[in-house]
Amino acid sequence: MSDTEPCFDVAHLGHVELLTNRPEESLAFFVNVLGLTESGRDGGSVFLRAFDDYEFHTLKLTAADTTGVGHVGYRCASPQALVRRVRAIEALGCGIGWSDGDLGHGPAYRFRDPDGHVFELYYETHRYAAPEGERPALKNIAQRYHGRGVCVRRLDHLNMLAADVGAIRDFMPKALGSRVTEQIVLDDGTVAGCWFTVNNKSYDIAYTRDHTGRQGRFHHVTYAVDQREDVLRAADIFLENGVFIETGPHKHAIQGTFFLYVYEPAGNRVEVANAGARLILAPDWQPVTWTEAERKKGQAWGLKTIESFHTHGTPT
Structure with missing residues (x-):
């Protein structure tokens, strides 16, 4: 495969493990306010999902002495694709090794990015089987729309x-x-932010510069809703439940999503955004580069990026 040919060995972002030092309060937020559904428990971890996620979970919430991200999981496109990615990662010298998986998936290969964040790749997955109380009216979605809290639709990025x-x-x-x-x-040529995709979504993960110079920190997880009106509704729900709203609702300049950022009780940042983000269908897509001057103008409609957006990360 040439360096210029798109590689689709990795199918999609699967899940994220968030660490919380306030496990009961964090769980109440994700279930009752954000609207996720518990699909299982194992040790100190609770497995959670949005109603249109097809896998067993997209969020693994783990009780810990700290906060931030435990690991990020991506599902590969096939068993052969998983083998190819493991081979490529081992050649980069950043592999950790294999694990047996967990409640949500089968064997997984773990590795670290250059900043120390832990990732895992897997293929065998445990599809969500809705119990009686969560069975949908239509057979082409995984779970019923229950309308609890914000009732986000799926993990986005x-x-x-x-x-x-x-x-x-x-x-x-x-x-x-x-x-x-x-x-x-x-x-000065410094790359301050970068948005990546493994498929045709405009992005599934972004990295931005940690102004503290530390490594391995987490900025936010985003769950998608259908439209802007849902984001506005989410703002009222957060307000009524005493959830700290950091910034938004507003529209991003980069990627163009309509956003709202809050902190869950342990301090991990959570975004609710509309699911109408752009698709990248061009196989020869060229990255859009934003300059320092352009970013200083703020977001799409002129809202200045709040200072904490550059400084707050978890662990704090």
């Missing part, structure tokens, strides 16, 4: 913080076959 985003930009295409769709390059 993640944002990690990194001390050196340029190193990440070089790494992700080699490790996962990701394509860069948009990026921020400062006047």
